[in-house]
Amino acid sequence: MKIGIIGSGAMGSGIAQVASTAGHEVIISDTRETALDTSRSKLAKIMNRLIEKGRVDEATATGIQARISYTTDNKDMADCGLVIEAIVENLDIKKQVFKSLEEIVSSDAILASNTSSLSIASIASACERPERVVGIHFFNPAPLMKLVEIIPAIQSDEQVVATARQLIDDWGKTTVLAKDTPGFIVNRVARPFYGEALRILEEGIADVPTIDWAMKTLAGFRMGPFELMDYIGNDVNYTVTETVFKAFWYDPRYKPAFTQKRLSEAGYLGRKTGKGYYEYHENAIRPEPVKDEALGNQIVQRIVAMLINEAADASFLNIASRDDIDLAMTRGVNYPKGLLQWADEIGIAECVARMDALYHEYLEDRYRCSPLLRRMARDGVSFY
Ligand SMILES: NC(=O)c1ccc[n+]([C@@H]2O[C@H](COP(=O)([O-])OP(=O)(O)OC[C@H]3O[C@@H](n4cnc5c(N)ncnc54)[C@H](O)[C@@H]3O)[C@@H](O)[C@H]2O)c1
Numbered sequence: 001m002k003i004g005i006i007g008s009g010a011m012g013s014g015i016a017q018v019a020s021t022a023g024h025e026v027i028i029s030d031t032r033e034t035a036l037d038t039s040r041s042k043l044a045k046i047m048n049r050l051i052e053k054g055r056v057d058e059a060t061a062t063g064i065q066a067r068i069s070y071t072t073d074n075k076d077m078a079d080c081g082l083v084i085e086a087i088v089e090n091l092d093i094k095k096q097v098f099k100s101l102e103e104i105v106s107s108d109a110i111l112a113s114n115t116s117s118l119s120i121a122s123i124a125s126a127c128e129r130p131e132r133v134v135g136i137h138f139f140n141p142a143p144l145m146k147l148v149e150i151i152p153a154i155q156s157d158e159q160v161v162a163t164a165r166q167l168i169d170d171w172g173k174t175t176v177l178a179k180d181t182p183g184f185i186v187n188r189v190a191r192p193f194y195g196e197a198l199r200i201l202e203e204g205i206a207d208v209p210t211i212d213w214a215m216k217t218l219a220g221f222r223m224g225p226f227e228l229m230d231y232i233g234n235d236v237n238y239t240v241t242e243t244v245f246k247a248f249w250y251d252p253r254y255k256p257a258f259t260q261k262r263l264s265e266a267g268y269l270g271r272k273t274g275k276g277y278y279e280y281h282e283n284a285i286r287p288e289p290v291k292d293e294a295l296g297n298q299i300v301q302r303i304v305a306m307l308i309n310e311a312a313d314a315s316f317l318n319i320a321s322r323d324d325i326d327l328a329m330t331r332g333v334n335y336p337k338g339l340l341q342w343a344d345e346i347g348i349a350e351c352v353a354r355m356d357a358l359y360h361e362y363l364e365d366r367y368r369c370s371p372l373l374r375r376m377a378r379d380g381v382s383f384y
Contacts, residue, residue: 001167002027004080004105006097007087008039008070011114014142015084017043020067021143022171027069027076036070043068046143078104082167084136086114094118095126102127110160112136116187117243120153120180130155134164137184138173139332147332148173149184174331176324182247185320185328187240189339191254192306194237197225197299198257206290206299208277213289214296219304220336226277230270234263252366253310304342305354309370311339312351315383316372322383340383349377 003019005012008030016039020026030036047061056064069076074097077083083105085097098111105111111133113123124133135151148168152161165175178184183191197211206214212224229237238260245254263269263276270276278286311325320328326338343351355369376382 001081004077004083006085008035012086013039017143020064029071029074082110084112091118099126120151124153124155131157146174148175149178150175151178176328179319183244186332189310196303196306209287209289214299218296219300230276233269235269238264308339308343312373313370344382352377
């Protein structure tokens with residue numbers, strides 16, 4: 001099957017590489033010729049690096065590049081069986097693209113969006129045949145990140161969803177099924193990793209390096225929340241939080257932090273601008289954490305309790321299955337453990353007690369315990 005990719009930015013280029021590596025003919029389109037040139041030369045660099053490291057041989061690398069063609073005209077997508085859109089995150093523009101695509105591709109072609117935050121139902125509504133539309137959400141960088149969220153819209157045909165999922169599985173990815181709700185699984189469940197770390201910082205309980213140290217050393221996360229926000233970009237991370245917050249009708253659980261908004265406004269975006277929570281120039285000095293285990297454990301318990309509560313609530317509202325929620329966080333953002341498995345290890349009653357302690361301290365809806373955890377504690381049951 002020939003695969004069409006619309007948008008040759010970071011995501012489109014990565015997805016094209018994945019599809020071509022799996023043996024498909026791929027065509028990428030972009031409105032900007034320069035974006036296509038960049039995509040082509042970046043892929044060549046990646047392939048050279050893989051050859052140097054001995055990960056692929058030259059013939060394979062040449063094949064991967066030769067199977068991808070580049071165009072500025074979506075009409076060249078006429079013979080594609082699946083088209084994945086990865087353009088700018090703007091609903092009106094995406095709808096226009098889907099509407100026009102339908103006039104080009106065959107009647108049984110599947111149309112997918114890689115959107116991180118828009119509703120698949122609203123994108124599908126632009127089509128004459130919305131049942132052929134599905135969300136296929138890759139993570140950045142697409143060739144390296146194992147997880148792909150598959151998001152059926154309420155209009156999607158079951159067979160379309162099954163076909164799309166099977167195809168992505170065949171590309172060697174781990175797929176999880178998520179309900180068409182803001183942030184799907186990962187971008188919803190992960191919010192407290194950033195938000196609660198920022199809240200702890202704003203309250204003055206601990207500083208940036210101490211919070212990062214605690215989450216890495218005591219909890220086993222690969223990166224601390226502030227290191228990760230600097231890596232993602234404070235502008236990007238802030239926008240995701242704000243989008244999720246608004247999309248949930250201003251649920252205080254997702255409220256963004258002024259600290260991050262100001263960093264973003266100041267242009268302290270993180271690694272890409274040389275300064276964020278940390279500095280990244282050549283002689284930058286990393287501030288030392290306060291390696292106080294009692295304080296570290298307090299930080300970990302609070303952030304992990306909030307993460308578990310979010311994962312439990314996603315399960316409570318049937319956003320995804322128990323296994324998919326845990327897989328999403330371990331494969332999509334490399335968490336050291338699935339959060340629901342972690343809840344079992346801590347003990348469900350203890351998770352409830354931690355949430356209730358926060359709630360009684362602050363009397364904010366942000367700290368409300370998921371009804372699922374409370375019910376499970378009452379019934380003495382666990383997730384696994
Ligand atoms: N960057 C991430 O971490 C990430 C992760 C998962 C999903 N996403 C989603 O993937 C999509 C793309 O994100 P990105 O980071 O690759 O963006 P990007 O800015 O790197 O690339 C977008 C590309 O789309 C092109 N484009 C814009 N309008 C177009 C049109 N009408 N037709 C064809 N091409 C058009 C632009 O010229 C640009 O090259 C967004 O919906 C985003 O939410 C991004």
